[in-house]
Each structure stands twice: as structure tokens, then as C-alpha cells.
Amino acid sequence: EKRYDTLRSYKNVIKKFYAYLLENEVKTKLILEIKKDVIVRYLDYLFYVKENKAVTYNNNLILLGIFFKWCVERGYLKNNPTEGIIKKKKQPKIRQVLDAETKRKLREYGEDNITFYTTCMLTYYCYIRTTELTKIKRSE
Known part of the structure; x- marks a missing residue:
């Protein structure tokens, strides 16, 4: 059983991905048509267009991977399209000591x-x- 916040995160990521598909990948009508290149374009959109940080990129990759793993387990897909996509290296946090x-x-x-x-x-x-x-x- 997943925590409420975890489920909310899953739902939010999938909802944003779906909105991206409707707006930018209009030829993609079925889940079977979602391939690695579509996922990569979405993640690049988050990183370069929306200017999200590597952490957001990686979180979206992980959560989409969990969703597509579920799709494979249920027989909706043969392969997980997120497999083989490499996470971005995170920039170290810049912390400041209060003077x-x-x-x-x-x-x-x-x-x-x-x-x-x-x-x-x-x-x-x-x-x-x-x-x-x-x-x-x-x-x-």
C-alpha cells in the first residue's frame, strides 16, 4: 500500500506526461506507441524548455519507469520504454552558512x-x- 503523497506524485507525473503527449506528440494515440524516443523528448522538454533541474528530470524518469513497469506486468506493453535512459547528474546543492x-x-x-x-x-x-x-x- 502506497502513501497518499506517493500516489499523488505518481498521478501528477502521469498527468503532466499525458498533457505533453496531447500537445506535442499528437500522433501517439495508444500506449503501445509510446517508445523510448517519446520519453526522451518529454524529459528533454522538462529539462531544456521548462528548465527543470536534474532532480526533476530524474524523478520523472523514475516515476514514469514505475508506471511503464506496471504496464508491462499487466500485459499492456511488451517492454518498458524508460529502460536504458540515463539519469542526469545532479548539481551539488549550494548551501550557505548564516553569518x-x-x-x-x-x-x-x-x-x-x-x-x-x-x-x-x-x-x-x-x-x-x-x-x-x-x-x-x-x-x-
């Missing part, structure tokens, strides 16, 4: 905005990701 002046400004701002300050400190000291932070309930 003393920035910390001071945050602290001063936080005196009047305790919710904002608490949120900043949770992410900074506890390494809580944005998604996790948005799911914390006030009662917790």
Missing part, C-alpha cells in the same frame, strides 16, 4: 513573529524538510 548578522536579523524579526522564528529554527537546527514542516500540527 552572525543574518542570524541577528532573524532573531530580531522573530521577537515580533514567533511562528516565523520557530519555523526557521526548526529547519535550521533540526534539518526538517519543508514538506515535513508543513505537516506538523499546532498541537504537536
Whole structure:
């Protein structure tokens, strides 16, 4: 059983891919007609036209691969068209250490905005990701 967020991600990627097919691959009418070249053009569209990062490119490749694997398992396709497509190399994240002046400004701002300050400190000291932070309930 998949988590709600996982299913939502699958649905979102497939929905965007389908929209791309309707707009850019009008000759592709059946799932049987989706070949590796169509997937590559879609991923290139995400990377070069939409200017998505390598992480988004790779996530779309992985999730489409999962979908097409499911299609193969169910007999809708003979082969997974994502096989053999190489992931993009990710650029290292550029992280900045907060200098003393920035910390001071945050602290001063936080005196009047305790919710904002608490949120900043949770992410900074506890390494809580944005998604996790948005799911914390006030009662917790």
C-alpha cells in the first residue's frame, strides 16, 4: 500500500506526461506507441524548455519507469520504454552558512513573529524538510 503523497506524485507525473503527449506528440494515440524516443523528448522538454533541474528530470524518469513497469506486468506493453535512459547528474546543492548578522536579523524579526522564528529554527537546527514542516500540527 502506497502513501497518499506517493500516489499523488505518481498521478501528477502521469498527468503532466499525458498533457505533453496531447500537445506535442499528437500522433501517439495508444500506449503501445509510446517508445523510448517519446520519453526522451518529454524529459528533454522538462529539462531544456521548462528548465527543470536534474532532480526533476530524474524523478520523472523514475516515476514514469514505475508506471511503464506496471504496464508491462499487466500485459499492456511488451517492454518498458524508460529502460536504458540515463539519469542526469545532479548539481551539488549550494548551501550557505548564516553569518552572525543574518542570524541577528532573524532573531530580531522573530521577537515580533514567533511562528516565523520557530519555523526557521526548526529547519535550521533540526534539518526538517519543508514538506515535513508543513505537516506538523499546532498541537504537536
